[in-house]
């Protein structure tokens with residue numbers, strides 16, 4: 001609730017209108033049986049004036065009730081929609097402030113569920129809250145008092161019905177809250193299976209995994225069905241049980257009143273009014289139960305949202321100039337462990353590279369190459385030691401300055417839906433077509449972009465599905481170079497390019513980005529053979545540092561990689 005209150009307060013005016021309209025609605029609902037009673041007595045007395053007068057008031061009251069109901073729904077919806085929109089925007093802003101490690105810890109899909117499903121739960125409870133929270137107790141207490149006033153001698157019928165209905169609802173709502181919590185989990189499971197399947201649909205199809213995937217989905221879906229069915233059975237029993245109890249109470253009241261009807265003819269009108277109040281009490285209890293269930297679901301969602309909102313980003317940036325720094329890189333005794341891991345992935349790494357040089361990083365898979373690149377881009381901070389860029393500790397650079405200095409191109413290219421120019425302008429807002437062409441020429445992407453009917457305004461579909469792997473990589477490199485970064489990291493970023501294109505990219509980089517430090521992580525030695533310096537990684541340590549010639553001459557690990565690749569190339573040629 002602490003999370004929600006500041007958001008609700010922003011809609012004070014709508015909240016007041018919603019609450020005042022509830023009071024008008026309850027008044028109209030409760031007063032109608034009372035008037036009906038007066039009219040019925042007037043009918044018995046044959047008093048036409050009273051019938052007419054009270055009839056008009058009754059119609060007026062009904063109209064007031066309808067108008068109040070409409071106003072209440074509109075303003076409750078204003079508050080609910082406003083709260084949900086603001087909360088979603090703040091949650092999104094918060095996630096944007098997270099460090100990469102924070103996003104990884106929550107997991108991206110989990111954060112998406114929190115921003116969509118959980119926010120929806122909040123929206124529903126706020127809406128229901130302003131429609132029902134004040135209405136239920138007012139209706140319940142009002143109907144109870146008026147029923148007692150109408151037929152005080154039937155107090156025990158009323159009390160008996162209330163005890164039974166409240167007892168049964170308490171028991172079943174308790175039980176159903178457990179089922180609803182299970183449903184929440186089961187919905188997430190179904191979502192996860194469906195999402196994984198659809199995102200990896202190419203793999204599913206190519207390995208003919210459809211039957212396996214269908215059975216996995218069926219299992220998750222069956223679990224959800226079972227719990228939902230249990231909720232359905234409970235409701236199926238609960239509703240008739242409530243109405244049976246109410247009807248028994250009505251029968252008892254009518255029977256008792258019927259004994260005296262000839263002595264007290266006004267009892268006839270009173271019993272009609274009494275029955276209306278019994279029904280209102282019943283509806284108040286049923287709606288109260290629903291609200292409790294919704295509230296318990298929303299409470300879980302609120303907890304999940306609060307968890308994100310209260311998470312402090314694990315990485316903070318200093319305020320400072322937004323200018324880029326020079327492209328020198330230095331690692332000084334850097335040790336790094338991934339959050340949650342026991343042993344370090346990088347162990348005591350030290351090296352220096354001058355601005356404008358090219359550095360290659362090779363090593364076995366899992367040896368820590370990508371991790372090292374991530375530390376240059378400050379996606380993580382080291383446990384100990386310092387990473388310096390342009391002679392400054394990366395922790396002492398403002399976020400904008402660091403992002404302007406370092407461009408990081410990954411093997412698995414991530415392009416955003418929109419157009420090619422939208423993607424390029426993410427890095428350089430005011431990029432002209434000439435600048436785009438310049439960058440595309442370096443990345444060898446101009447050749448296919450310019451063949452597209454809309455060239456740089458060509459659409460990029462969701463997950464860039466309208467481009468091949470090689471085209472995606474070239475577009476990512478284009479985006480990486482367009483702002484002429486001081487440091488360009490290519491993390492296996494040319495793996496989907498043929499040898500000729502890769503060579504052309506490297507030559508263009510040498511020619512056009514002369515002052516840029518290039519860090520190339522590659523499986524193939526051929527990709528880094530020209531580098532000024534090559535780091536050889538093995539199990540999180542640097543086991544070789546030199547140029548190709550030096551390493552071929554005296555580094556065992558490098559020699560092994562080189563010989564294996566040469567032998568493979570020999571086999572292939």
Ligand SMILES: Nc1ncnc2c1ncn2[C@@H]1O[C@H](COP(=O)(O)OP(=O)(O)OP(=O)(O)O)[C@@H](O)[C@H]1O
Pocket residue numbers: 104338339341345363364365366367368369370371372
């Ligand atoms: N987010 C992460 N959380 C925990 N451990 C991780 C994470 N990312 C990588 N690792 C582990 O750190 C080690 C080094 O991974 P890294 O990706 O740096 O290796 P790499 O040399 O780039 O491998 P490859 O050549 O296969 O890309 C691996 O053992 C990997 O399992």
